[in-house]
Amino acid sequence: MSDLRSGKNCPDCKEWKPVRDFGSNVKSPDGLSFYCLGCNRRRNSASYRARRERAGFKVRPRVDVPDGHKRCPKCEEIKPHSEWHKSSRQWDGLTAACKACRKVEGRAGHLKRKYGMTEADYRAMLADQMGVCPICQSTRPEHVDHDHETGRVRAVLCFNCNAALGMFKDRPDALRRAATYVEGIVWKPTLVAPGVYRLPS
Known part of the structure; x- marks a missing residue:
């Protein structure tokens, strides 16, 4: 009653x-x-x-989430709110995926959009290079290098080497002169006639 x-x-x-x-x-x-x-x-x-x-849909098991935490549907981990970006589009004010997963997704999207390659392609290229930068031989290659004219991917370089190629605008002649200069051969024009100089190649 x-x-x-x-x-x-x-x-x-x-x-x-x-x-x-x-x-x-x-x-x-x-x-x-x-x-x-x-x-x-x-x-x-x-x-x-x-x-x-x-109806044949995959249904995730319900998980009790403590206050101040949220479950990421990508990595399926429960993390504190500090591990999420804010989003006004979501009912709880946080992005759907955690920061770590969004970083992975963002990188995958960048590789596909800019270079037409997947994360698996990237890792395979790194393995072919034995995990080192093909220019300076350091063990921290992270940046995809490509030909700016053709778009062809060449290798994975470390930050410094990738930046250096960009500063030299991918010019082999300038790079060769730079190597010669570093080896101690000072760049000097040669006087071939009064007022006429020949530049080093």
């Missing part, structure tokens, strides 16, 4: 709860839903998940 002045018993959780813990149902004699709000949510969620599974 229900005493609507105080509340009613929920047949699911077997608890007596105040009226405010029940939804409204005009078809019910007492005008309240059969189950309390909490049990209603659980039952509706279970029903929805069962329908999705019958």
